[in-house]
Amino acid sequence: MTKFLDLTLSGISIGAVYAAVALALVLIWRATRIVNFAQGAMLMITTFIASAVISSTGSYWLGFAVALAAGLVFGAAVERIVVRPVENAPPLNAVILTLGLYTLLVAVAGMIWGNTPRSFPAAFSLRGYEIGGTRLLFTPNDTFTVLVVVGVAVILALLFRLTSLGLQMRAAAFAPEVARMLGVRVGSMLTIGWALAAVVGALAGVLVAPSVFLGPNSFDPILISGFVAAILGGLDSPPGAVIGGLVLGIALSYVSGYAGSALAPLAALAILVLVLMARPGGLFASARERRV
Amino acid sequence: MARLQRPLRRSTILRSLAIVVAVGVLLALVSVGVSAYNDLQLATGAYYFAVLAGLTVLAGQGGQISLGQGAFMAVGAYTTALLIGNEGWALVPALVAAVVVTAVVGIPVGAAASRLRGPYLAGATLAFAVGLPALADKFPALLGGENGLTINPPVPPAALGATFPLERWEAWIAAAGALVVLFALYNLTGSGVGRTLRAVRDDEIAASLCGLNVGRLQALAFVVSAACAGLAGALLAVVLQLAQPGAFPLQLSLSLLTGVVLGGLGSLIGAAWGAALLTLLPNWTNDLAHSFSLSTKVSANLPLAIYGIVLIVAMIVWPSGLQGGLRVLAERLRAPRRPGTQGRTPSSAA
Numbered sequence: 001m002t003k004f005l006d007l008t009l010s011g012i013s014i015g016a017v018y019a020a021v022a023l024a025l026v027l028i029w030r031a032t033r034i035v036n037f038a039q040g041a042m043l044m045i046t047t048f049i050a051s052a053v054i055s056s057t058g059s060y061w062l063g064f065a066v067a068l069a070a071g072l073v074f075g076a077a078v079e080r081i082v083v084r085p086v087e088n089a090p091p092l093n094a095v096i097l098t099l100g101l102y103t104l105l106v107a108v109a110g111m112i113w114g115n116t117p118r119s120f121p122a123a124f125s126l127r128g129y130e131i132g133g134t135r136l137l138f139t140p141n142d143t144f145t146v147l148v149v150v151g152v153a154v155i156l157a158l159l160f161r162l163t164s165l166g167l168q169m170r171a172a173a174f175a176p177e178v179a180r181m182l183g184v185r186v187g188s189m190l191t192i193g194w195a196l197a198a199v200v201g202a203l204a205g206v207l208v209a210p211s212v213f214l215g216p217n218s219f220d221p222i223l224i225s226g227f228v229a230a231i232l233g234g235l236d237s238p239p240g241a242v243i244g245g246l247v248l249g250i251a252l253s254y255v256s257g258y259a260g261s262a263l264a265p266l267a268a269l270a271i272l273v274l275v276l277m278a279r280p281g282g283l284f285a286s287a288r289e290r291r292v
Numbered sequence: 293m294a295r296l297q298r299p300l301r302r303s304t305i306l307r308s309l310a311i312v313v314a315v316g317v318l319l320a321l322v323s324v325g326v327s328a329y330n331d332l333q334l335a336t337g338a339y340y341f342a343v344l345a346g347l348t349v350l351a352g353q354g355g356q357i358s359l360g361q362g363a364f365m366a367v368g369a370y371t372t373a374l375l376i377g378n379e380g381w382a383l384v385p386a387l388v389a390a391v392v393v394t395a396v397v398g399i400p401v402g403a404a405a406s407r408l409r410g411p412y413l414a415g416a417t418l419a420f421a422v423g424l425p426a427l428a429d430k431f432p433a434l435l436g437g438e439n440g441l442t443i444n445p446p447v448p449p450a451a452l453g454a455t456f457p458l459e460r461w462e463a464w465i466a467a468a469g470a471l472v473v474l475f476a477l478y479n480l481t482g483s484g485v486g487r488t489l490r491a492v493r494d495d496e497i498a499a500s501l502c503g504l505n506v507g508r509l510q511a512l513a514f515v516v517s518a519a520c521a522g523l524a525g526a527l528l529a530v531v532l533q534l535a536q537p538g539a540f541p542l543q544l545s546l547s548l549l550t551g552v553v554l555g556g557l558g559s560l561i562g563a564a565w566g567a568a569l570l571t572l573l574p575n576w577t578n579d580l581a582h583s584f585s586l587s588t589k590v591s592a593n594l595p596l597a598i599y600g601i602v603l604i605v606a607m608i609v610w611p612s613g614l615q616g617g618l619r620v621l622a623e624r625l626r627a628p629r630r631p632g633t634q635g636r637t638p639s640s641a642a
Contacts (some may be wrong), residue, residue, distance in 0.1 A: 035411045085608045091410065092357060093607045096553045099546055100603025107597035111590045224422060224542070231415035262429040269423035273404060276416055280407045 002134055007257040008250060009138035014211075015249020016149040020204035021226025022233065022241035023153065024197040029235040030173045031193025032079070032087055037098040040223030041105035042078065042198055043205035044216060046071045048113050050206055051120055051214055060121055067202045075198025079191045087190070109216040117215030126210065145207045152200060153242045160238070169193060225252070228268050232275055234282025244283065247271075308478040312471050319467045323460050331459035332531070333571055338466035339527040340567035342473045344552050345560055346520025349477055351549075352558025353486060354513035355493030356405060360417030362545035363424040364518045366537070367394045368525030370428075373441035373535035383446055387469065387526050394522020395515050402514025406507040421545040425537040440536025443529065466527045473520050477560060480516065489513055554606055556615025565614040573599065 021039065028036045036042075046067045054063035082101060086094045124140040160166035171179035172189035180186050204226075205219060212218045229248045233240025248268065255267040279285055300307045319338075323331055343361055350356050368390040375381040375389055401420065405413055428435040435441065448461035480486055491499040492509050500506045529535045547570060555566025574595065581594035610617045 029411070035414065082604060082608075086611070089607070089611045090557075092351065092549075092553050092557065093611050095357070095414070096550055097604055097607040099550060100600045100607065102600070103603065104597055104600025107593040107595075107600060110593035111597070114589055115592070224418065227415055228419055231412055235411055262426055265419075265423040265426045266430075269419040272416055272419045276408055276412060277404060280409070280412060282412065 002136070003257065006137045007253045009136065009142065011250030011253030012246060013138065013142035013145055013249070014208075014253065015229075015246040016146045017204050017208040017222060017245075018225045018229045018249050019242040019245025020149045020152065020200055020207070021222055022230035022245045023149075023156065023238060024201040024204065025227060025230040026233075026235055026238055026241040027156075027193055027197035027200065029230070031169065031190045031197075032083065032094075033091070034083065034087075034094040034098065035227070035235075036197070037095065037223070038078070038101035038105060039197070039201050039226070040219040041102040041109075041216075042074060043071070043201040044109060044214075044219045045105055046074060046198070046202035047120065047205035047209050047214055047219075048109055050202075051118070051209075054121060060123055064123070064206055067206050068199050071198040071200075071202030072195045075201075076191050076195040078198070079194035083194070084187075106216045113216075115216055117213035117218055120206075120209035120214045122210035141210065148203065148207065149242070152203060153238065156196070156200075156238055165192070225249075225268070228272055231282055232272060234279075234284040237282070237284035240282055240284030304479055304482040308475050308482075311478065312475045315474070316467070316471050320464070323463045323467070328457055328459040331457070331463040333575075334463040335459070335466035335527070335531045337567045337571040338463070338470040339524040339531065340548075340551065340570050341470045341564055342527065343521045343524035343548055344555065344563040344566045344570075345470075345473050345477050346517035346524075347548055347552045348555075348558055348560065348563045348566075349481060349486075349489075349520075350513045350517035351552060352562075353481055353489045353493060354510060356510060356513060357410070357414050357549070358405075358417045358514070358517065359414050359542075359545050359549060360401070360420040360424075361517065361521045361548045362540045362542070363421045364394050364398065364521035365525030365528060365544070366425055366535070366540040367397050368522030369529035369535040369539070370435060370441065370525075371522070372526040372529045373443050374434075376530075377441055377443040383465070383530065387523065387530075390526035391519050391523045394525070395519040398515040398518025398522075399511070401518065402511035403507075405514050406510040418542070418545075421540075421542050425540050428537040436536075438537060440534055440539070443533050443535075445533050446530055462531045466531055469523050469527045473523060474560060477516075477520070481560070485509075485512070550603060554603070554613055556613030556617075556619075559615050562613055562615035569614070573602070
């Protein structure tokens, strides 16, 4: 019973990280119809920056804030400089471009910080809660992770639903031509979309770094799971990303716990195939007409 | 000359045979003239061509994306290694069996893929590429776990002489496989099937209104590309004498997609460019990186950085790949300064 509880809770914790990465991918997909394979490398860079700030100033929260700020600037810069030229190119070109960006960022990180993974501090204690004499694997830091991701999801939902900026971003993504005629600065909206996504990604990086360690390739598995989670939920749906992340995290936690971690990639494949065969656009896909 | 040209222009089969023979003779001459190391590179390029040619039919002509070709290569490689290593099969039947097995594996995957579009297809095939090699860990007794399976090197026939180098024989085997793929796909894309595939790519709804079975055609393209990848994997197993999960990481599948787009999507010549790039680029970037005196941290990562920059710059300045770029160049040379001809060739990704 304790094992089941442990697996469920650690599934929720890692699922929250998947959800954050999936959320970042969904934000970029909604803005520019591009799957950002460089997301894992971008959040790796911001986490390295956080690590440098923490080790030189000794303040975790300063590093945390700098990571988010760096993500904001970085995401906007990437969209403006690298992605803008291929936004109207065939979709495969954008895929290759983000793969190139991923490769470049991993190499740059290796040049600056070396390829040996290093440890990264956690915000709160990494000792599990104690309930009735048994110690759980779930830690105060996991609570923090889950709360932050849920908070970010709620803030994003409010931003998109209630603010003028959110409305403009949705308009720019949904009908760029019409939005432009109505005075929305579509280009800026796309940049803001990438910047927001990079902030959410940076957050995921800082949250998960204590458990995966920090190296140029540390976040590759997280990105793959985040991508699978985004596909599960439906790339157009932020709530889908969050639920997809949590479902995937919990399911993979059970599979690793009860059947061995070697089966986790196969289980991810099985879950994805089952869901996509029933709903080819993900769990939260809206019905879509086909234009002739 | 004119009497020779007419049947070549009329018949795709004759034309493809002529191309295959010409390329085959050229490759044989090259393989004799170069070092053992270059022969191995030739073999590598040949099996890359086999998988890229299949992928270019799938992605360029069929309009589908696959991040899972590496997994199909693994199926072909393991089939070959099991048949040659455990069952003692001869080379050619083992290669044929590898193609058949991979095509059979491709049928359910292709059927599933035909329901999916764009990023959803990318995600599903990516999960396939990550998930399938995990099977080797699950069945260590049969598939050898992390260490994989080893097979004995192929033996050059005695008729070629006692001193015939192994590397050259491997290059010949791989090149023969690549030529079979070239022949098959040249005829497939030139046939009615190729035309209907392109029709589906350009407009699915119009194609289905014309009575084409879109789902079945897309599944067919997937099976064809899987079979090509299976052959490529089988050739890889023969050349490296090894089938190992580590030989088929996700990066392989991603670099295959990269190669096919860099070379020029949709054309078999583009696939050849892509194969050449995938074979030679790592060496070039390595040599370049080590020609400067840099700290190990930098020089170890410089090849990767150059590769990343090449991908980014190529996609921005050469969106239709090497072959597309050359085509634009040729058109400009042929018709200089005609208004409206400049710019991109119509690109065929979807």
